[in-house]
Amino acid sequence: MSEVKQRGRRRAGPPCTEPAATAQPTRRELLAAERSAVAPHPTLGGLIRSSIGRGAGQKVGMALAATGLALAVTVPSAGGALQLAGSDTPAGPAASQSLVTAAADVPITFEAPSIASALNPDGQLKETLKVKASNVTPQAAKGTLSAPLKVLTPSSPFGSRLNPLTGAMGEMHTGQDYAVWCSTAVFAAAGGTVAFTGWHPYGGGNRVVIDHGNGLSTSYNHLSSIGVKVGQEVERGQQVALSGTTGASTGCHLHFEVMVDDQTVDPTGWL
Numbered sequence: 001m002s003e004v005k006q007r008g009r010r011r012a013g014p015p016c017t018e019p020a021a022t023a024q025p026t027r028r029e030l031l032a033a034e035r036s037a038v039a040p041h042p043t044l045g046g047l048i049r050s051s052i053g054r055g056a057g058q059k060v061g062m063a064l065a066a067t068g069l070a071l072a073v074t075v076p077s078a079g080g081a082l083q084l085a086g087s088d089t090p091a092g093p094a095a096s097q098s099l100v101t102a103a104a105d106v107p108i109t110f111e112a113p114s115i116a117s118a119l120n121p122d123g124q125l126k127e128t129l130k131v132k133a134s135n136v137t138p139q140a141a142k143g144t145l146s147a148p149l150k151v152l153t154p155s156s157p158f159g160s161r162l163n164p165l166t167g168a169m170g171e172m173h174t175g176q177d178y179a180v181w182c183s184t185a186v187f188a189a190a191g192g193t194v195a196f197t198g199w200h201p202y203g204g205g206n207r208v209v210i211d212h213g214n215g216l217s218t219s220y221n222h223l224s225s226i227g228v229k230v231g232q233e234v235e236r237g238q239q240v241a242l243s244g245t246t247g248a249s250t251g252c253h254l255h256f257e258v259m260v261d262d263q264t265v266d267p268t269g270w271l
């Protein structure tokens with residue numbers, strides 16, 4: 001794979017030299033496919049089939065996530081969908097009474113939380129960052145950042161780990177990796193100001209850094225393309241880039257970092 005590409009960067013302290021994202025065939029899968037080979041070219045066929053299988057699974061997952069809103073909308077259909085779908089207002093008192101018990105309550109229950117959070121998406125973070133980020137307790141930090149991808153598939157975690165190539169102990173992995181197809185939308189984890197865009201000299205590839213104020217920032221690495229500029233204000237959930245495999249990376253994934261006073265911390269403590 002890209003062992004050659006990685007070799008020169010390790011000494012410089014790359015943030016990310018993990019193996020390929022789980023969506024890609026791993027070496028073990030390659031070997032297993034070869035071992036079970038019976039047809040003239042079964043390895044390739046098996047790989048394609050297994051890739052398609054995984055791809056389909058991810059697409060279904062993404063589709064399910066994307067249809068969350070649609071689900072909330074269609075829930076009341078059992079109690080009066082025809083009326084809701086066909087007209088904006090009830091025909092009269094009798095008609096509305098017959099629908100109210102089944103239809104009126106359900107959508108409110110489902111939609112109210114999303115409306116509240118949409119009105120003030122950074123409220124919890126702003127409250128938390130009234131103190132410097134370095135003084136924020138783990139309890140206060142939890143849940144203040146949003147997911148940088150629509151679907152989070154954690155692969156390599158933050159922290160000390162075995163070097164994926166040499167097996168040596170003690171390599172520091174400065175972020176949380178998420179397996180994702182290349183060219184998937186990457187979102188700002190919170191509102192802020194774009195502090196850096198461009199090539200990361202230590203293996204991050206195409207990288208975006210967003211400053212959220214009071215010592216907290218996030219970075220998004222190995223991107224295939226960048227959609228924001230330095231100094232630009234971005235909102236939580238705004239698309240800032242597309243995922244990729246640039247820099248010290250062996251497969252499409254997102255290396256997501258959270259930094260407190262420019263020191264990386266475990267991103268999952270803030271998500």
Ligand SMILES: [Zn+2]
Nearest residue numbers: 015016177255
């Ligand atoms: Zn990484």
